[in-house]
Amino acid sequence: MFQAILIAGFGGQGVLSTGQLLAYAGMLEGRHVAWIPSYGPEMRGGTANCGVTIADRPISSPVVSEPTTLIAMNRPSLEKFEPDVQPGGLILVNSSLIDIKARRTDVRVEYIKANELAEEIGNSKVANNIILGALLEITGVVSIDAVEESLRKVLPAHHHDLIPVNRRALELGRELMREKGTEKR
């Protein structure tokens, strides 16, 4: 198993912390993991992306230059990183914020209206986890339980009341992909 996942969006969208969550979950499941950020000098509102590598052998390079999966949280990210995705890979598009389609035909592309869906379940901040849920369903890279366990570790105790809604978001993403009748790869 070798997954190199690039998560990209605006600063402040939770892109970096979503990546950390994923890496943490991979570590809890006994995988080799690496998380590497890249961002502009702005503290808020600039571009932000991070690469997460999860593998069952030592990770040679933590630098994600040819991702197996791209999670695009805004349009510039899709435009910038789409060409880098490995053939046969996966692109998850947050279609709440991206009004264009991916052009690649040699990768699987899923469009998820993550922001609207997050509002529907009562917390606009869990959009990332809806997409993460979709990623887990399609790739099986880590389990939802491991992500929930990671939330328990990375969130300060006074935010643990947010764990149920995050779990709900992960499950929603998973269900969306199941409804499409897709098979795990």
Place this chain on the structure above:
Amino acid sequence: MAKILMKGNEAIGEGAVRAGCRYFFGYPITPQSELPHYLAKRMPQVGGVYLQAESEVATINMVYGAAGAGARVMTSSSGPGISLMQEGISYVVGAELPCVIVNMMRGGPGLGNIAPAQSDYFQATRGGGHGDYRMIVLAPASVQEIIDLMQDAFDLADRYRNPVMLAGDGVLGQMMEPVELGEEKEVRIPPRPWAATGRTGGEKHLINSLYIVPEDLEKHNIRLAAKFAAMEKEEQRWEDYLAADAELVLVAFGTAARVCKAVVDRCRREGKAVGLIRPLTLWPFPVKAFQPLLATAAHFLTVEMSMGQMVEDVRLATRECRPVYFYGRCGGMLPVAGDVYAAVQKILAGGEAK
């Protein structure tokens, strides 16, 4: 013991604390700021001192004072700040004080940018300040290795009474990887009979780098040179990653070496005899690693996040009896595996690389 996920910069801090360092003097600069953030929180928990100075110039002189007073002490910065420290580092060497200096390298020259680079190699390995000196430069390539090397950094500084530099880059500082911290061990800091701590009934001690009489300074220089020679003999370190039977040997350190490992993996899967020498000590440069390879390797390719600095040491280590090629990205750009692979292909096919 369970693994925890840690940033490289934080690992430097935790590694230092576990090595018995209790004094940190620093000044903010990107991309190493997570380290001072970490130590500002951590030092008071272990009875240590974190002090933010007014400049890197002051920082290194505080280190000089603290080291002279017998403490395990460190500072950290990135390129521009390390440049400001050069005068002080020269004094630290002259006065034979142990300390650890961390440089999380960023793009230069000048203000450059805050993105990762390895372009301070010359400054680190040639002695960036004035005078005839050297210091051990350690180059970790993973967060776990940072933890392990911090202990060594302080021990080597003590062994030779000389500063030790830990040279990383922005990627290494900000990436997160699982680390095993292990049990916290009782640290035995070697006695410092030379420290100037107030006479308290003993001999007068002087912490000094001034030798006004040329005969005296020459003697001092010769004595220092003997230390540097001992370091060259005893302290060369490297990782040999499938290099023994390689037709083409990549040479890279730190983050660039991680990228090169991925290239080696790919080449080996395809049946190409490619390996990697990863220097852990940039100075002393691991010349010993290259001696056996001269009989087996046909080409060397140095990969750096600069316009080519370590490549000069590779040419010296191979005595130029094999072609040494160079591939680099700079200004904060990272070499990507695909491009390094293409360079390897070209060399193996007998083509010219740049």
Place this chain on the structure above:
Amino acid sequence: MMQKVFTRPRTLKDVPTHYCPGCTHGIVHRLVAEAIDELNVFDRTIGVAPVGCSVFAYNYFDCDMYEASHGRAPAVATGIKRVLPDRVVFTYQGDGDLAAIGTGEVVHAAARGEKITVIFINNAIYAMTGGQMAPTTLIGQKTTTTPYGRDRELNGSPVKICEMLGVLDGAAYIARVSVHNPANVVKAKKAIKRAFEVQMAGHGFTLVEVLSACPTNWGLAPDEALRWLADNMVPYYPLGEYKAPEEI
């Protein structure tokens, strides 16, 4: 019976100094040493020498000593004091060292309230390097780099360190004294001793500026130099305590 009434302080080494005839460094060295002796802290005192004429102060003071790079003595002293808070730490710096290249270090040591004592020798000139203009050189004063006299338009005005540092909250004791006659030497001694006492009481940063003579670079005989100091420097650099804690 014969009684010894005047002797070398324990804190001074029994060696000849390299200072020029008429230079007042020797007097100030002695005052610092006497203060350390009288406070009975010789064994736990650490001094930091500067770059400048007093670069070899480490050979004259018999306590543990450090030689700092130019201007950085307060940073070095900070490192020492943070590691050894129960020691008495002083720096000895000239006007080029402290008021030009080392301005940042002394200001921030004062701002942090570092519990150290700075002995600041102001002789209005760079002496070791050949009599150039110092930040404290007076308007009109001739030096090798102000051959027509210091010009306010070109060089700005002399820096008043005590006035500057006195406004910082971290400064506990700031005083300016002179050594141009015996009465002032006695006052200087009191101020230096007081600075050490304030440091030892843990009140914060302490500094004593000592107006000093440099006959060699001023081009004056020793007695003329002392008169020049009294007539020209004292009016521009008023003597007295700029900051002092109420107790002690």
